[in-house]
Amino acid sequence: MQNDDLNVNILKLIKLPDLISICNALLGFLAILLVLSGGSEALKDALVVILSAAVIDGLDGLVARGIESSHMGRYLDSLADIVSFGTAPAILAFMFLNDHLMTAVCSAYLICGGLRLARFDAMAGAGARAAGATTGDMDVDFEGLPITGSAVFLASFMLLALELHLHLVSSLFLSFLMAALCILMTSRIRYRNLRDMRIVIPLGCIFFALILFYALHSPLFIYPTAIITALAALYICSPAATYLKEMRGSLTEISSEHEK
Numbered sequence: 001m002q003n004d005d006l007n008v009n010i011l012k013l014i015k016l017p018d019l020i021s022i023c024n025a026l027l028g029f030l031a032i033l034l035v036l037s038g039g040s041e042a043l044k045d046a047l048v049v050i051l052s053a054a055v056i057d058g059l060d061g062l063v064a065r066g067i068e069s070s071h072m073g074r075y076l077d078s079l080a081d082i083v084s085f086g087t088a089p090a091i092l093a094f095m096f097l098n099d100h101l102m103t104a105v106c107s108a109y110l111i112c113g114g115l116r117l118a119r120f121d122a123m124a125g126a127g128a129r130a131a132g133a134t135t136g137d138m139d140v141d142f143e144g145l146p147i148t149g150s151a152v153f154l155a156s157f158m159l160l161a162l163e164l165h166l167h168l169v170s171s172l173f174l175s176f177l178m179a180a181l182c183i184l185m186t187s188r189i190r191y192r193n194l195r196d197m198r199i200v201i202p203l204g205c206i207f208f209a210l211i212l213f214y215a216l217h218s219p220l221f222i223y224p225t226a227i228i229t230a231l232a233a234l235y236i237c238s239p240a241a242t243y244l245k246e247m248r249g250s251l252t253e254i255s256s257e258h259e260k
Contacts, residue, residue, distance in 0.1 A: 015070035020060040021080040027053035028084025035095050040162060046092055047159040048214050051228070053084040054152050055207045058200065065195075074124065078117045085151035086113035093178060096158050099171035105178045112182040113147045120144075142191040145184035145236060149191070153232035154181065160225050181236075189239045203231070 027049050034046040057080070064073055090106040090113075123143065157177070160166075194200065206224050213221035 013070070013072055015068050015073070017060050017064040017068065017073050018070050018076050020056055020063060021073070021076045024053050024056045024060060024077075025080035025083045027056060028080070028088040031084070031088040032091055035092050043092065043095060044159060044162055044214075046088070047155045047162075048211065050084060050088055050092070050151060050155040051159075051207060052211055053088075054148055054155075055204065055211075057081065057084070057148055058204070061195075062200075074121055078121055081117055081147055082110075082114055085147045086110050086117075089151045089154050092158065093154065093174060096162075097171045097174060101171045101175055105175045105182075108182050109178050112185045113150070116144050116147050116185040141193055144187050144189060145181065145191055147185060149232060149235055150181045150185055152228065153236060154178065156225055156229040156232060160222070160229050163222050163225070184236065190242075191235070191239060194235075206231075 031046040031049040031053070034042050034049065057077075060077060064070065070076075087110060090110045093109070094102045094106045096102075120142070154177070158174075194203075206227055210221050210224035210228065213224065
C-alpha cells in the first residue's frame with residue numbers, strides 16, 4: 001500500500017466494510033449508553049445489542065472477502081472490536097453485579113482484549129507482507145481466543161442468567177469466568193477461523209432468531225440464547241478436543257510402530 005493511496009480525503013477512503021465496522025462500533029457505544037441508564041431491562045437490551053454487534057462483525061469479514069476490501073479495514077475493525085467486545089462487555093459485567101471485586105477483573109478483561117487485537121493485527125500484517133497478500137487473504141487459525149467469541153459467550157451467559165434469575169451467579173464466579181477468558185485471549189492456543197458457510201449461515205440464523213424474538217418481546221428468545229451460550233462454550237473448549245485427537249493419533253502411530 002503506497003502513501004499516495006492514503007493522501008486523499010478520508011471520506012473517499014471509506015468502503016462498505018468500513019461502514020459496517022463503524023456500525024459495529026456504534027452498537028458497542030449504544031450498549032454502554034443503555035446500561036448507564038440503569039435497570040435490569042436496560043442491561044438485557046445492552047447485552048442483546050452486543051450480540052447484534054457480533055453479527056455485524058461477521059458480516060464485515062464476509063463483505064471484505066467477497067465484495068471489496070479497504071486500506072483502513074484491518075485497523076478500523078480492531079478499533080470497533082475494542083469498543084463492542086472489549087469496553088462494552090467489561091462495563092456490562094461490572095453493572096451486572098455492581099461489585100467492587102469486578103473492577104480489577106473488568107479492567108483486566110479490557111486490557112487482555114486490547115492485547116489480543118494488537119497481536120492479531122501485528123501477526124496478520126507481518127504474514128501478509130511476507131506472503132505478498134492482504135490481510136483478508138490470510139486464511140489461518142487464530143492464536144488465542146478471539147475477542148468476539150469471548151464477548152459472545154460472556155454476553156449470552158449474562159443474558160441467560162438474567163432471564164432465568166440465576167442468583168447463584170456471584171461476583172466470585174463471574175470473576176473466575178472472566179479471568180479464564182483473559183488467559184485464553186492472551187494465550188497461544190490455536191482456535192479455528194470459522195469461515196465455512198455451512199457453519200456461518202446456521203449460526204447467523206440462530207443470532208437472527210434471538211434478536212427477532214427479543215424485539216418482539218417473545219419469551220422464546222431464551223432458547224436461541226441458550227444455544228448460543230452452549231455453542232460459544234464448545235468453541236472455547238474446542239482446542240482441547242483437537243489436542244486429544246492429535247494425542248490419540250500419536251499414540252496409535254506409536255502402537256503401530258511397536259507392533260511392526
